[in-house]
Amino acid sequence: MGRTVPIDPITRLEGHGNIKVIFNDDGTFKDIFLQLPDFKGFEKFCEGRAVEEMPGLTQKICGVCPTAHHIAGVKALDDLFNVTVPAAAKCIRELMHHAFIYEDHLLHFYFLGGPDFLVPENHPPHHRDFWNVIAHLGDEFGKRMLRTRRRVRELHAAISGSPLYPVCGLPGGVSKHVTQAKKSEFKKISQEALDFAQETIALFHDRVLCHSRFSALLANTAFENHTYYMGMVDEQNQLDFYDGVLRVIAPDGHEFCRFSGSAFQSHLAERVDAYSFMKPLYLKKIGWQGLCDGSSSGIYRVGPLARLNVADRLSTPLAQVELDHMIHYFGGRPFHHTFAYHWARLVEVLYAAEKMVALTSSAQLTDPNIRNLPVAIKGAGTGICEAPRGTLIHHYTSTNNGIVKDINLLVATQNNGAAIQLSLLNAARTMLTKEPFSDDMLNLLEMVFRSYDPCMACATH
Secondary structure (H helix, E strand, O other), X not given: OOEEEEEOOOOOOEOOOEEEEEEOOOOEEXXXXXXXXXXXXXXXXXXXXXXXXXXXXXXXXXXXXXXXXXXXXXXXXXXXXXXXXXXXXXXXXXXXXXXXXXXXXXXXXXXXXXXXXXXXXXXXXXXXXXXXXXXXXXXHHHHHXXXXXXXXXXXXXXXXXXXXXXXXXXXXXXXXXXXXXXXXXHHHHHHHHHHHHXXXXXXXHHHHHOOHHHHHHXXXXXXXXXXXXXXXXXXXXXXXXXXXXXXXEOOOOOEEEEEOHHHHHHOEEEOOOOOOOOXXXXXXXXXXXXXXXXXXXXXXXXXXXXXXXXXXXXXXXXXXXXXXXXXXXXXXXXXXXXXXXXXXXXXXXXHXXXXXXXXXXXXXXHOOOOEOOOOOOXXXXXXXXXXXXXXXXXXXXXXXXXXXXXXXXXXXXXXXXXXXXXXXXHHHHHHOOEOOOOHHHHHHHHHHHHOXXXXXXHHOO
C-alpha cells in the first residue's frame, strides 16, 4: 500500500492546510496532494440577504485580505445598480486599495515567505520567522518596517473607517470625502512608504538575490512551470490593480484572450477535487487536461508574477526600472519560475507606493462629489480587482428588490490552485525520487507553495 508522509500543518500562510506525500512500496515517489480541510459556505448563506450587505459580509471570509473583497464587492454593486462612480470616489477607493496591497505584500516578505531567504541558511526551518528576520537585519530596520506598515494601515483606516474591515464602499461611490488636512497627511505617509519600498528593494538585492541559495533555486528548472497567466490591465496593457480588463497570455508570451469581468463565465471554469474544499479554476477554452503545463494545458497563474507577465509595462517609473532589471536577469519574459514570485511581489510594493504618491497628489482626491445614487437595478453585477494574491471576481444576482438570489466568488488562490498543485508535483518528482529524504527537502515543498502567498481561508469560502 505504500506510505504517506504528511506535512501537517503547513505553515506561514493564511488559513489551514496540509500536504500529503505518497510513496510506493519500494520507497519511490508516487503522488502529492495539497489538502484544504476548511469549509465556510459563504456563497450559500448569503442567499436571501440584501445585496448591499455583500461588500461588508463577504470580506469576513478573510482576516488578511478583506479590502480586496470589499473593493470587488462594491464594484459588483456599481454594476448591479448600473451606476457610475464619481472621479473622487474612484480616486479614494484606489488609494485605499493600493495602500492595502502595499502593506499586505510587506507582510508576506517580512513575516511569511521572505523568512525562508532573509534568515541565514544554517538556521533550522522552525527559526525562519519574523523575530529571527529582525535579529538578522537589526532592531532599527525592524522598527522602520513596523512603523511604515503601521502608518500605511493608518491611512487605510482613515479612508475605510476601520483598521481591518472596510465600511466605506457604497454602490455609486464612498461614504466620506478626504479633507485637505487628511490629504497632506496621506502625502507624507505615501512618501514614507515609497522610501521604505526602495529600501526593501535594495535589501532584496543585497541579502536575497545575490545569495547563492536563492540564485541556485532560480536556476533550478524543477521549480519552473510553463503555464498561462492572467491579470488585469488598462487600455495600454499597463498593470492596473483596480480597473481594466482581464488579459491572458500563453506560455510563449502571446496574448491568448482578453475579456471584461462580466464575461468571466465564458472563459473560466471551476472543478472539484475529492480531497479538498478548494475548487481550482482552469481556462474553459482549453479544458481540464490534468496537472501538466504547456500550451495544451488549461492551467494558468495569477498574482504578482502573472501580472508582470501580462502587463506590457508599468505606469510608474521606479517600478518599471526594477521590472527591466528582472527581465534582464531572466533573459526575457514570460517569467516561469515559481520562486520569482518573491521578486515580482517587491516590484509591486514599489509600484503601489508610487501610485499612492500620485493619488495623494491628485486634485480629485478632495473633491466632495463622492457618490452617485443608484436609480435602477439590473439584477446581476460583476466586480473584479487585483488582490495581493491575484485576480478576484465577485458576481451577484438579485431580485428586483435587491435580495440576493445567488453569488459566485472566484478568489485568487482558486485561480492559482491547480498551478500550486503542479508546482508541488514537479518539485516532489525531482527531489523525492526515493526514500530516505531529509527534512530540508520537505521544507522546500513548503517554500514552493509559500511563493504563491496562498490564502487558504479565501480559497475555501
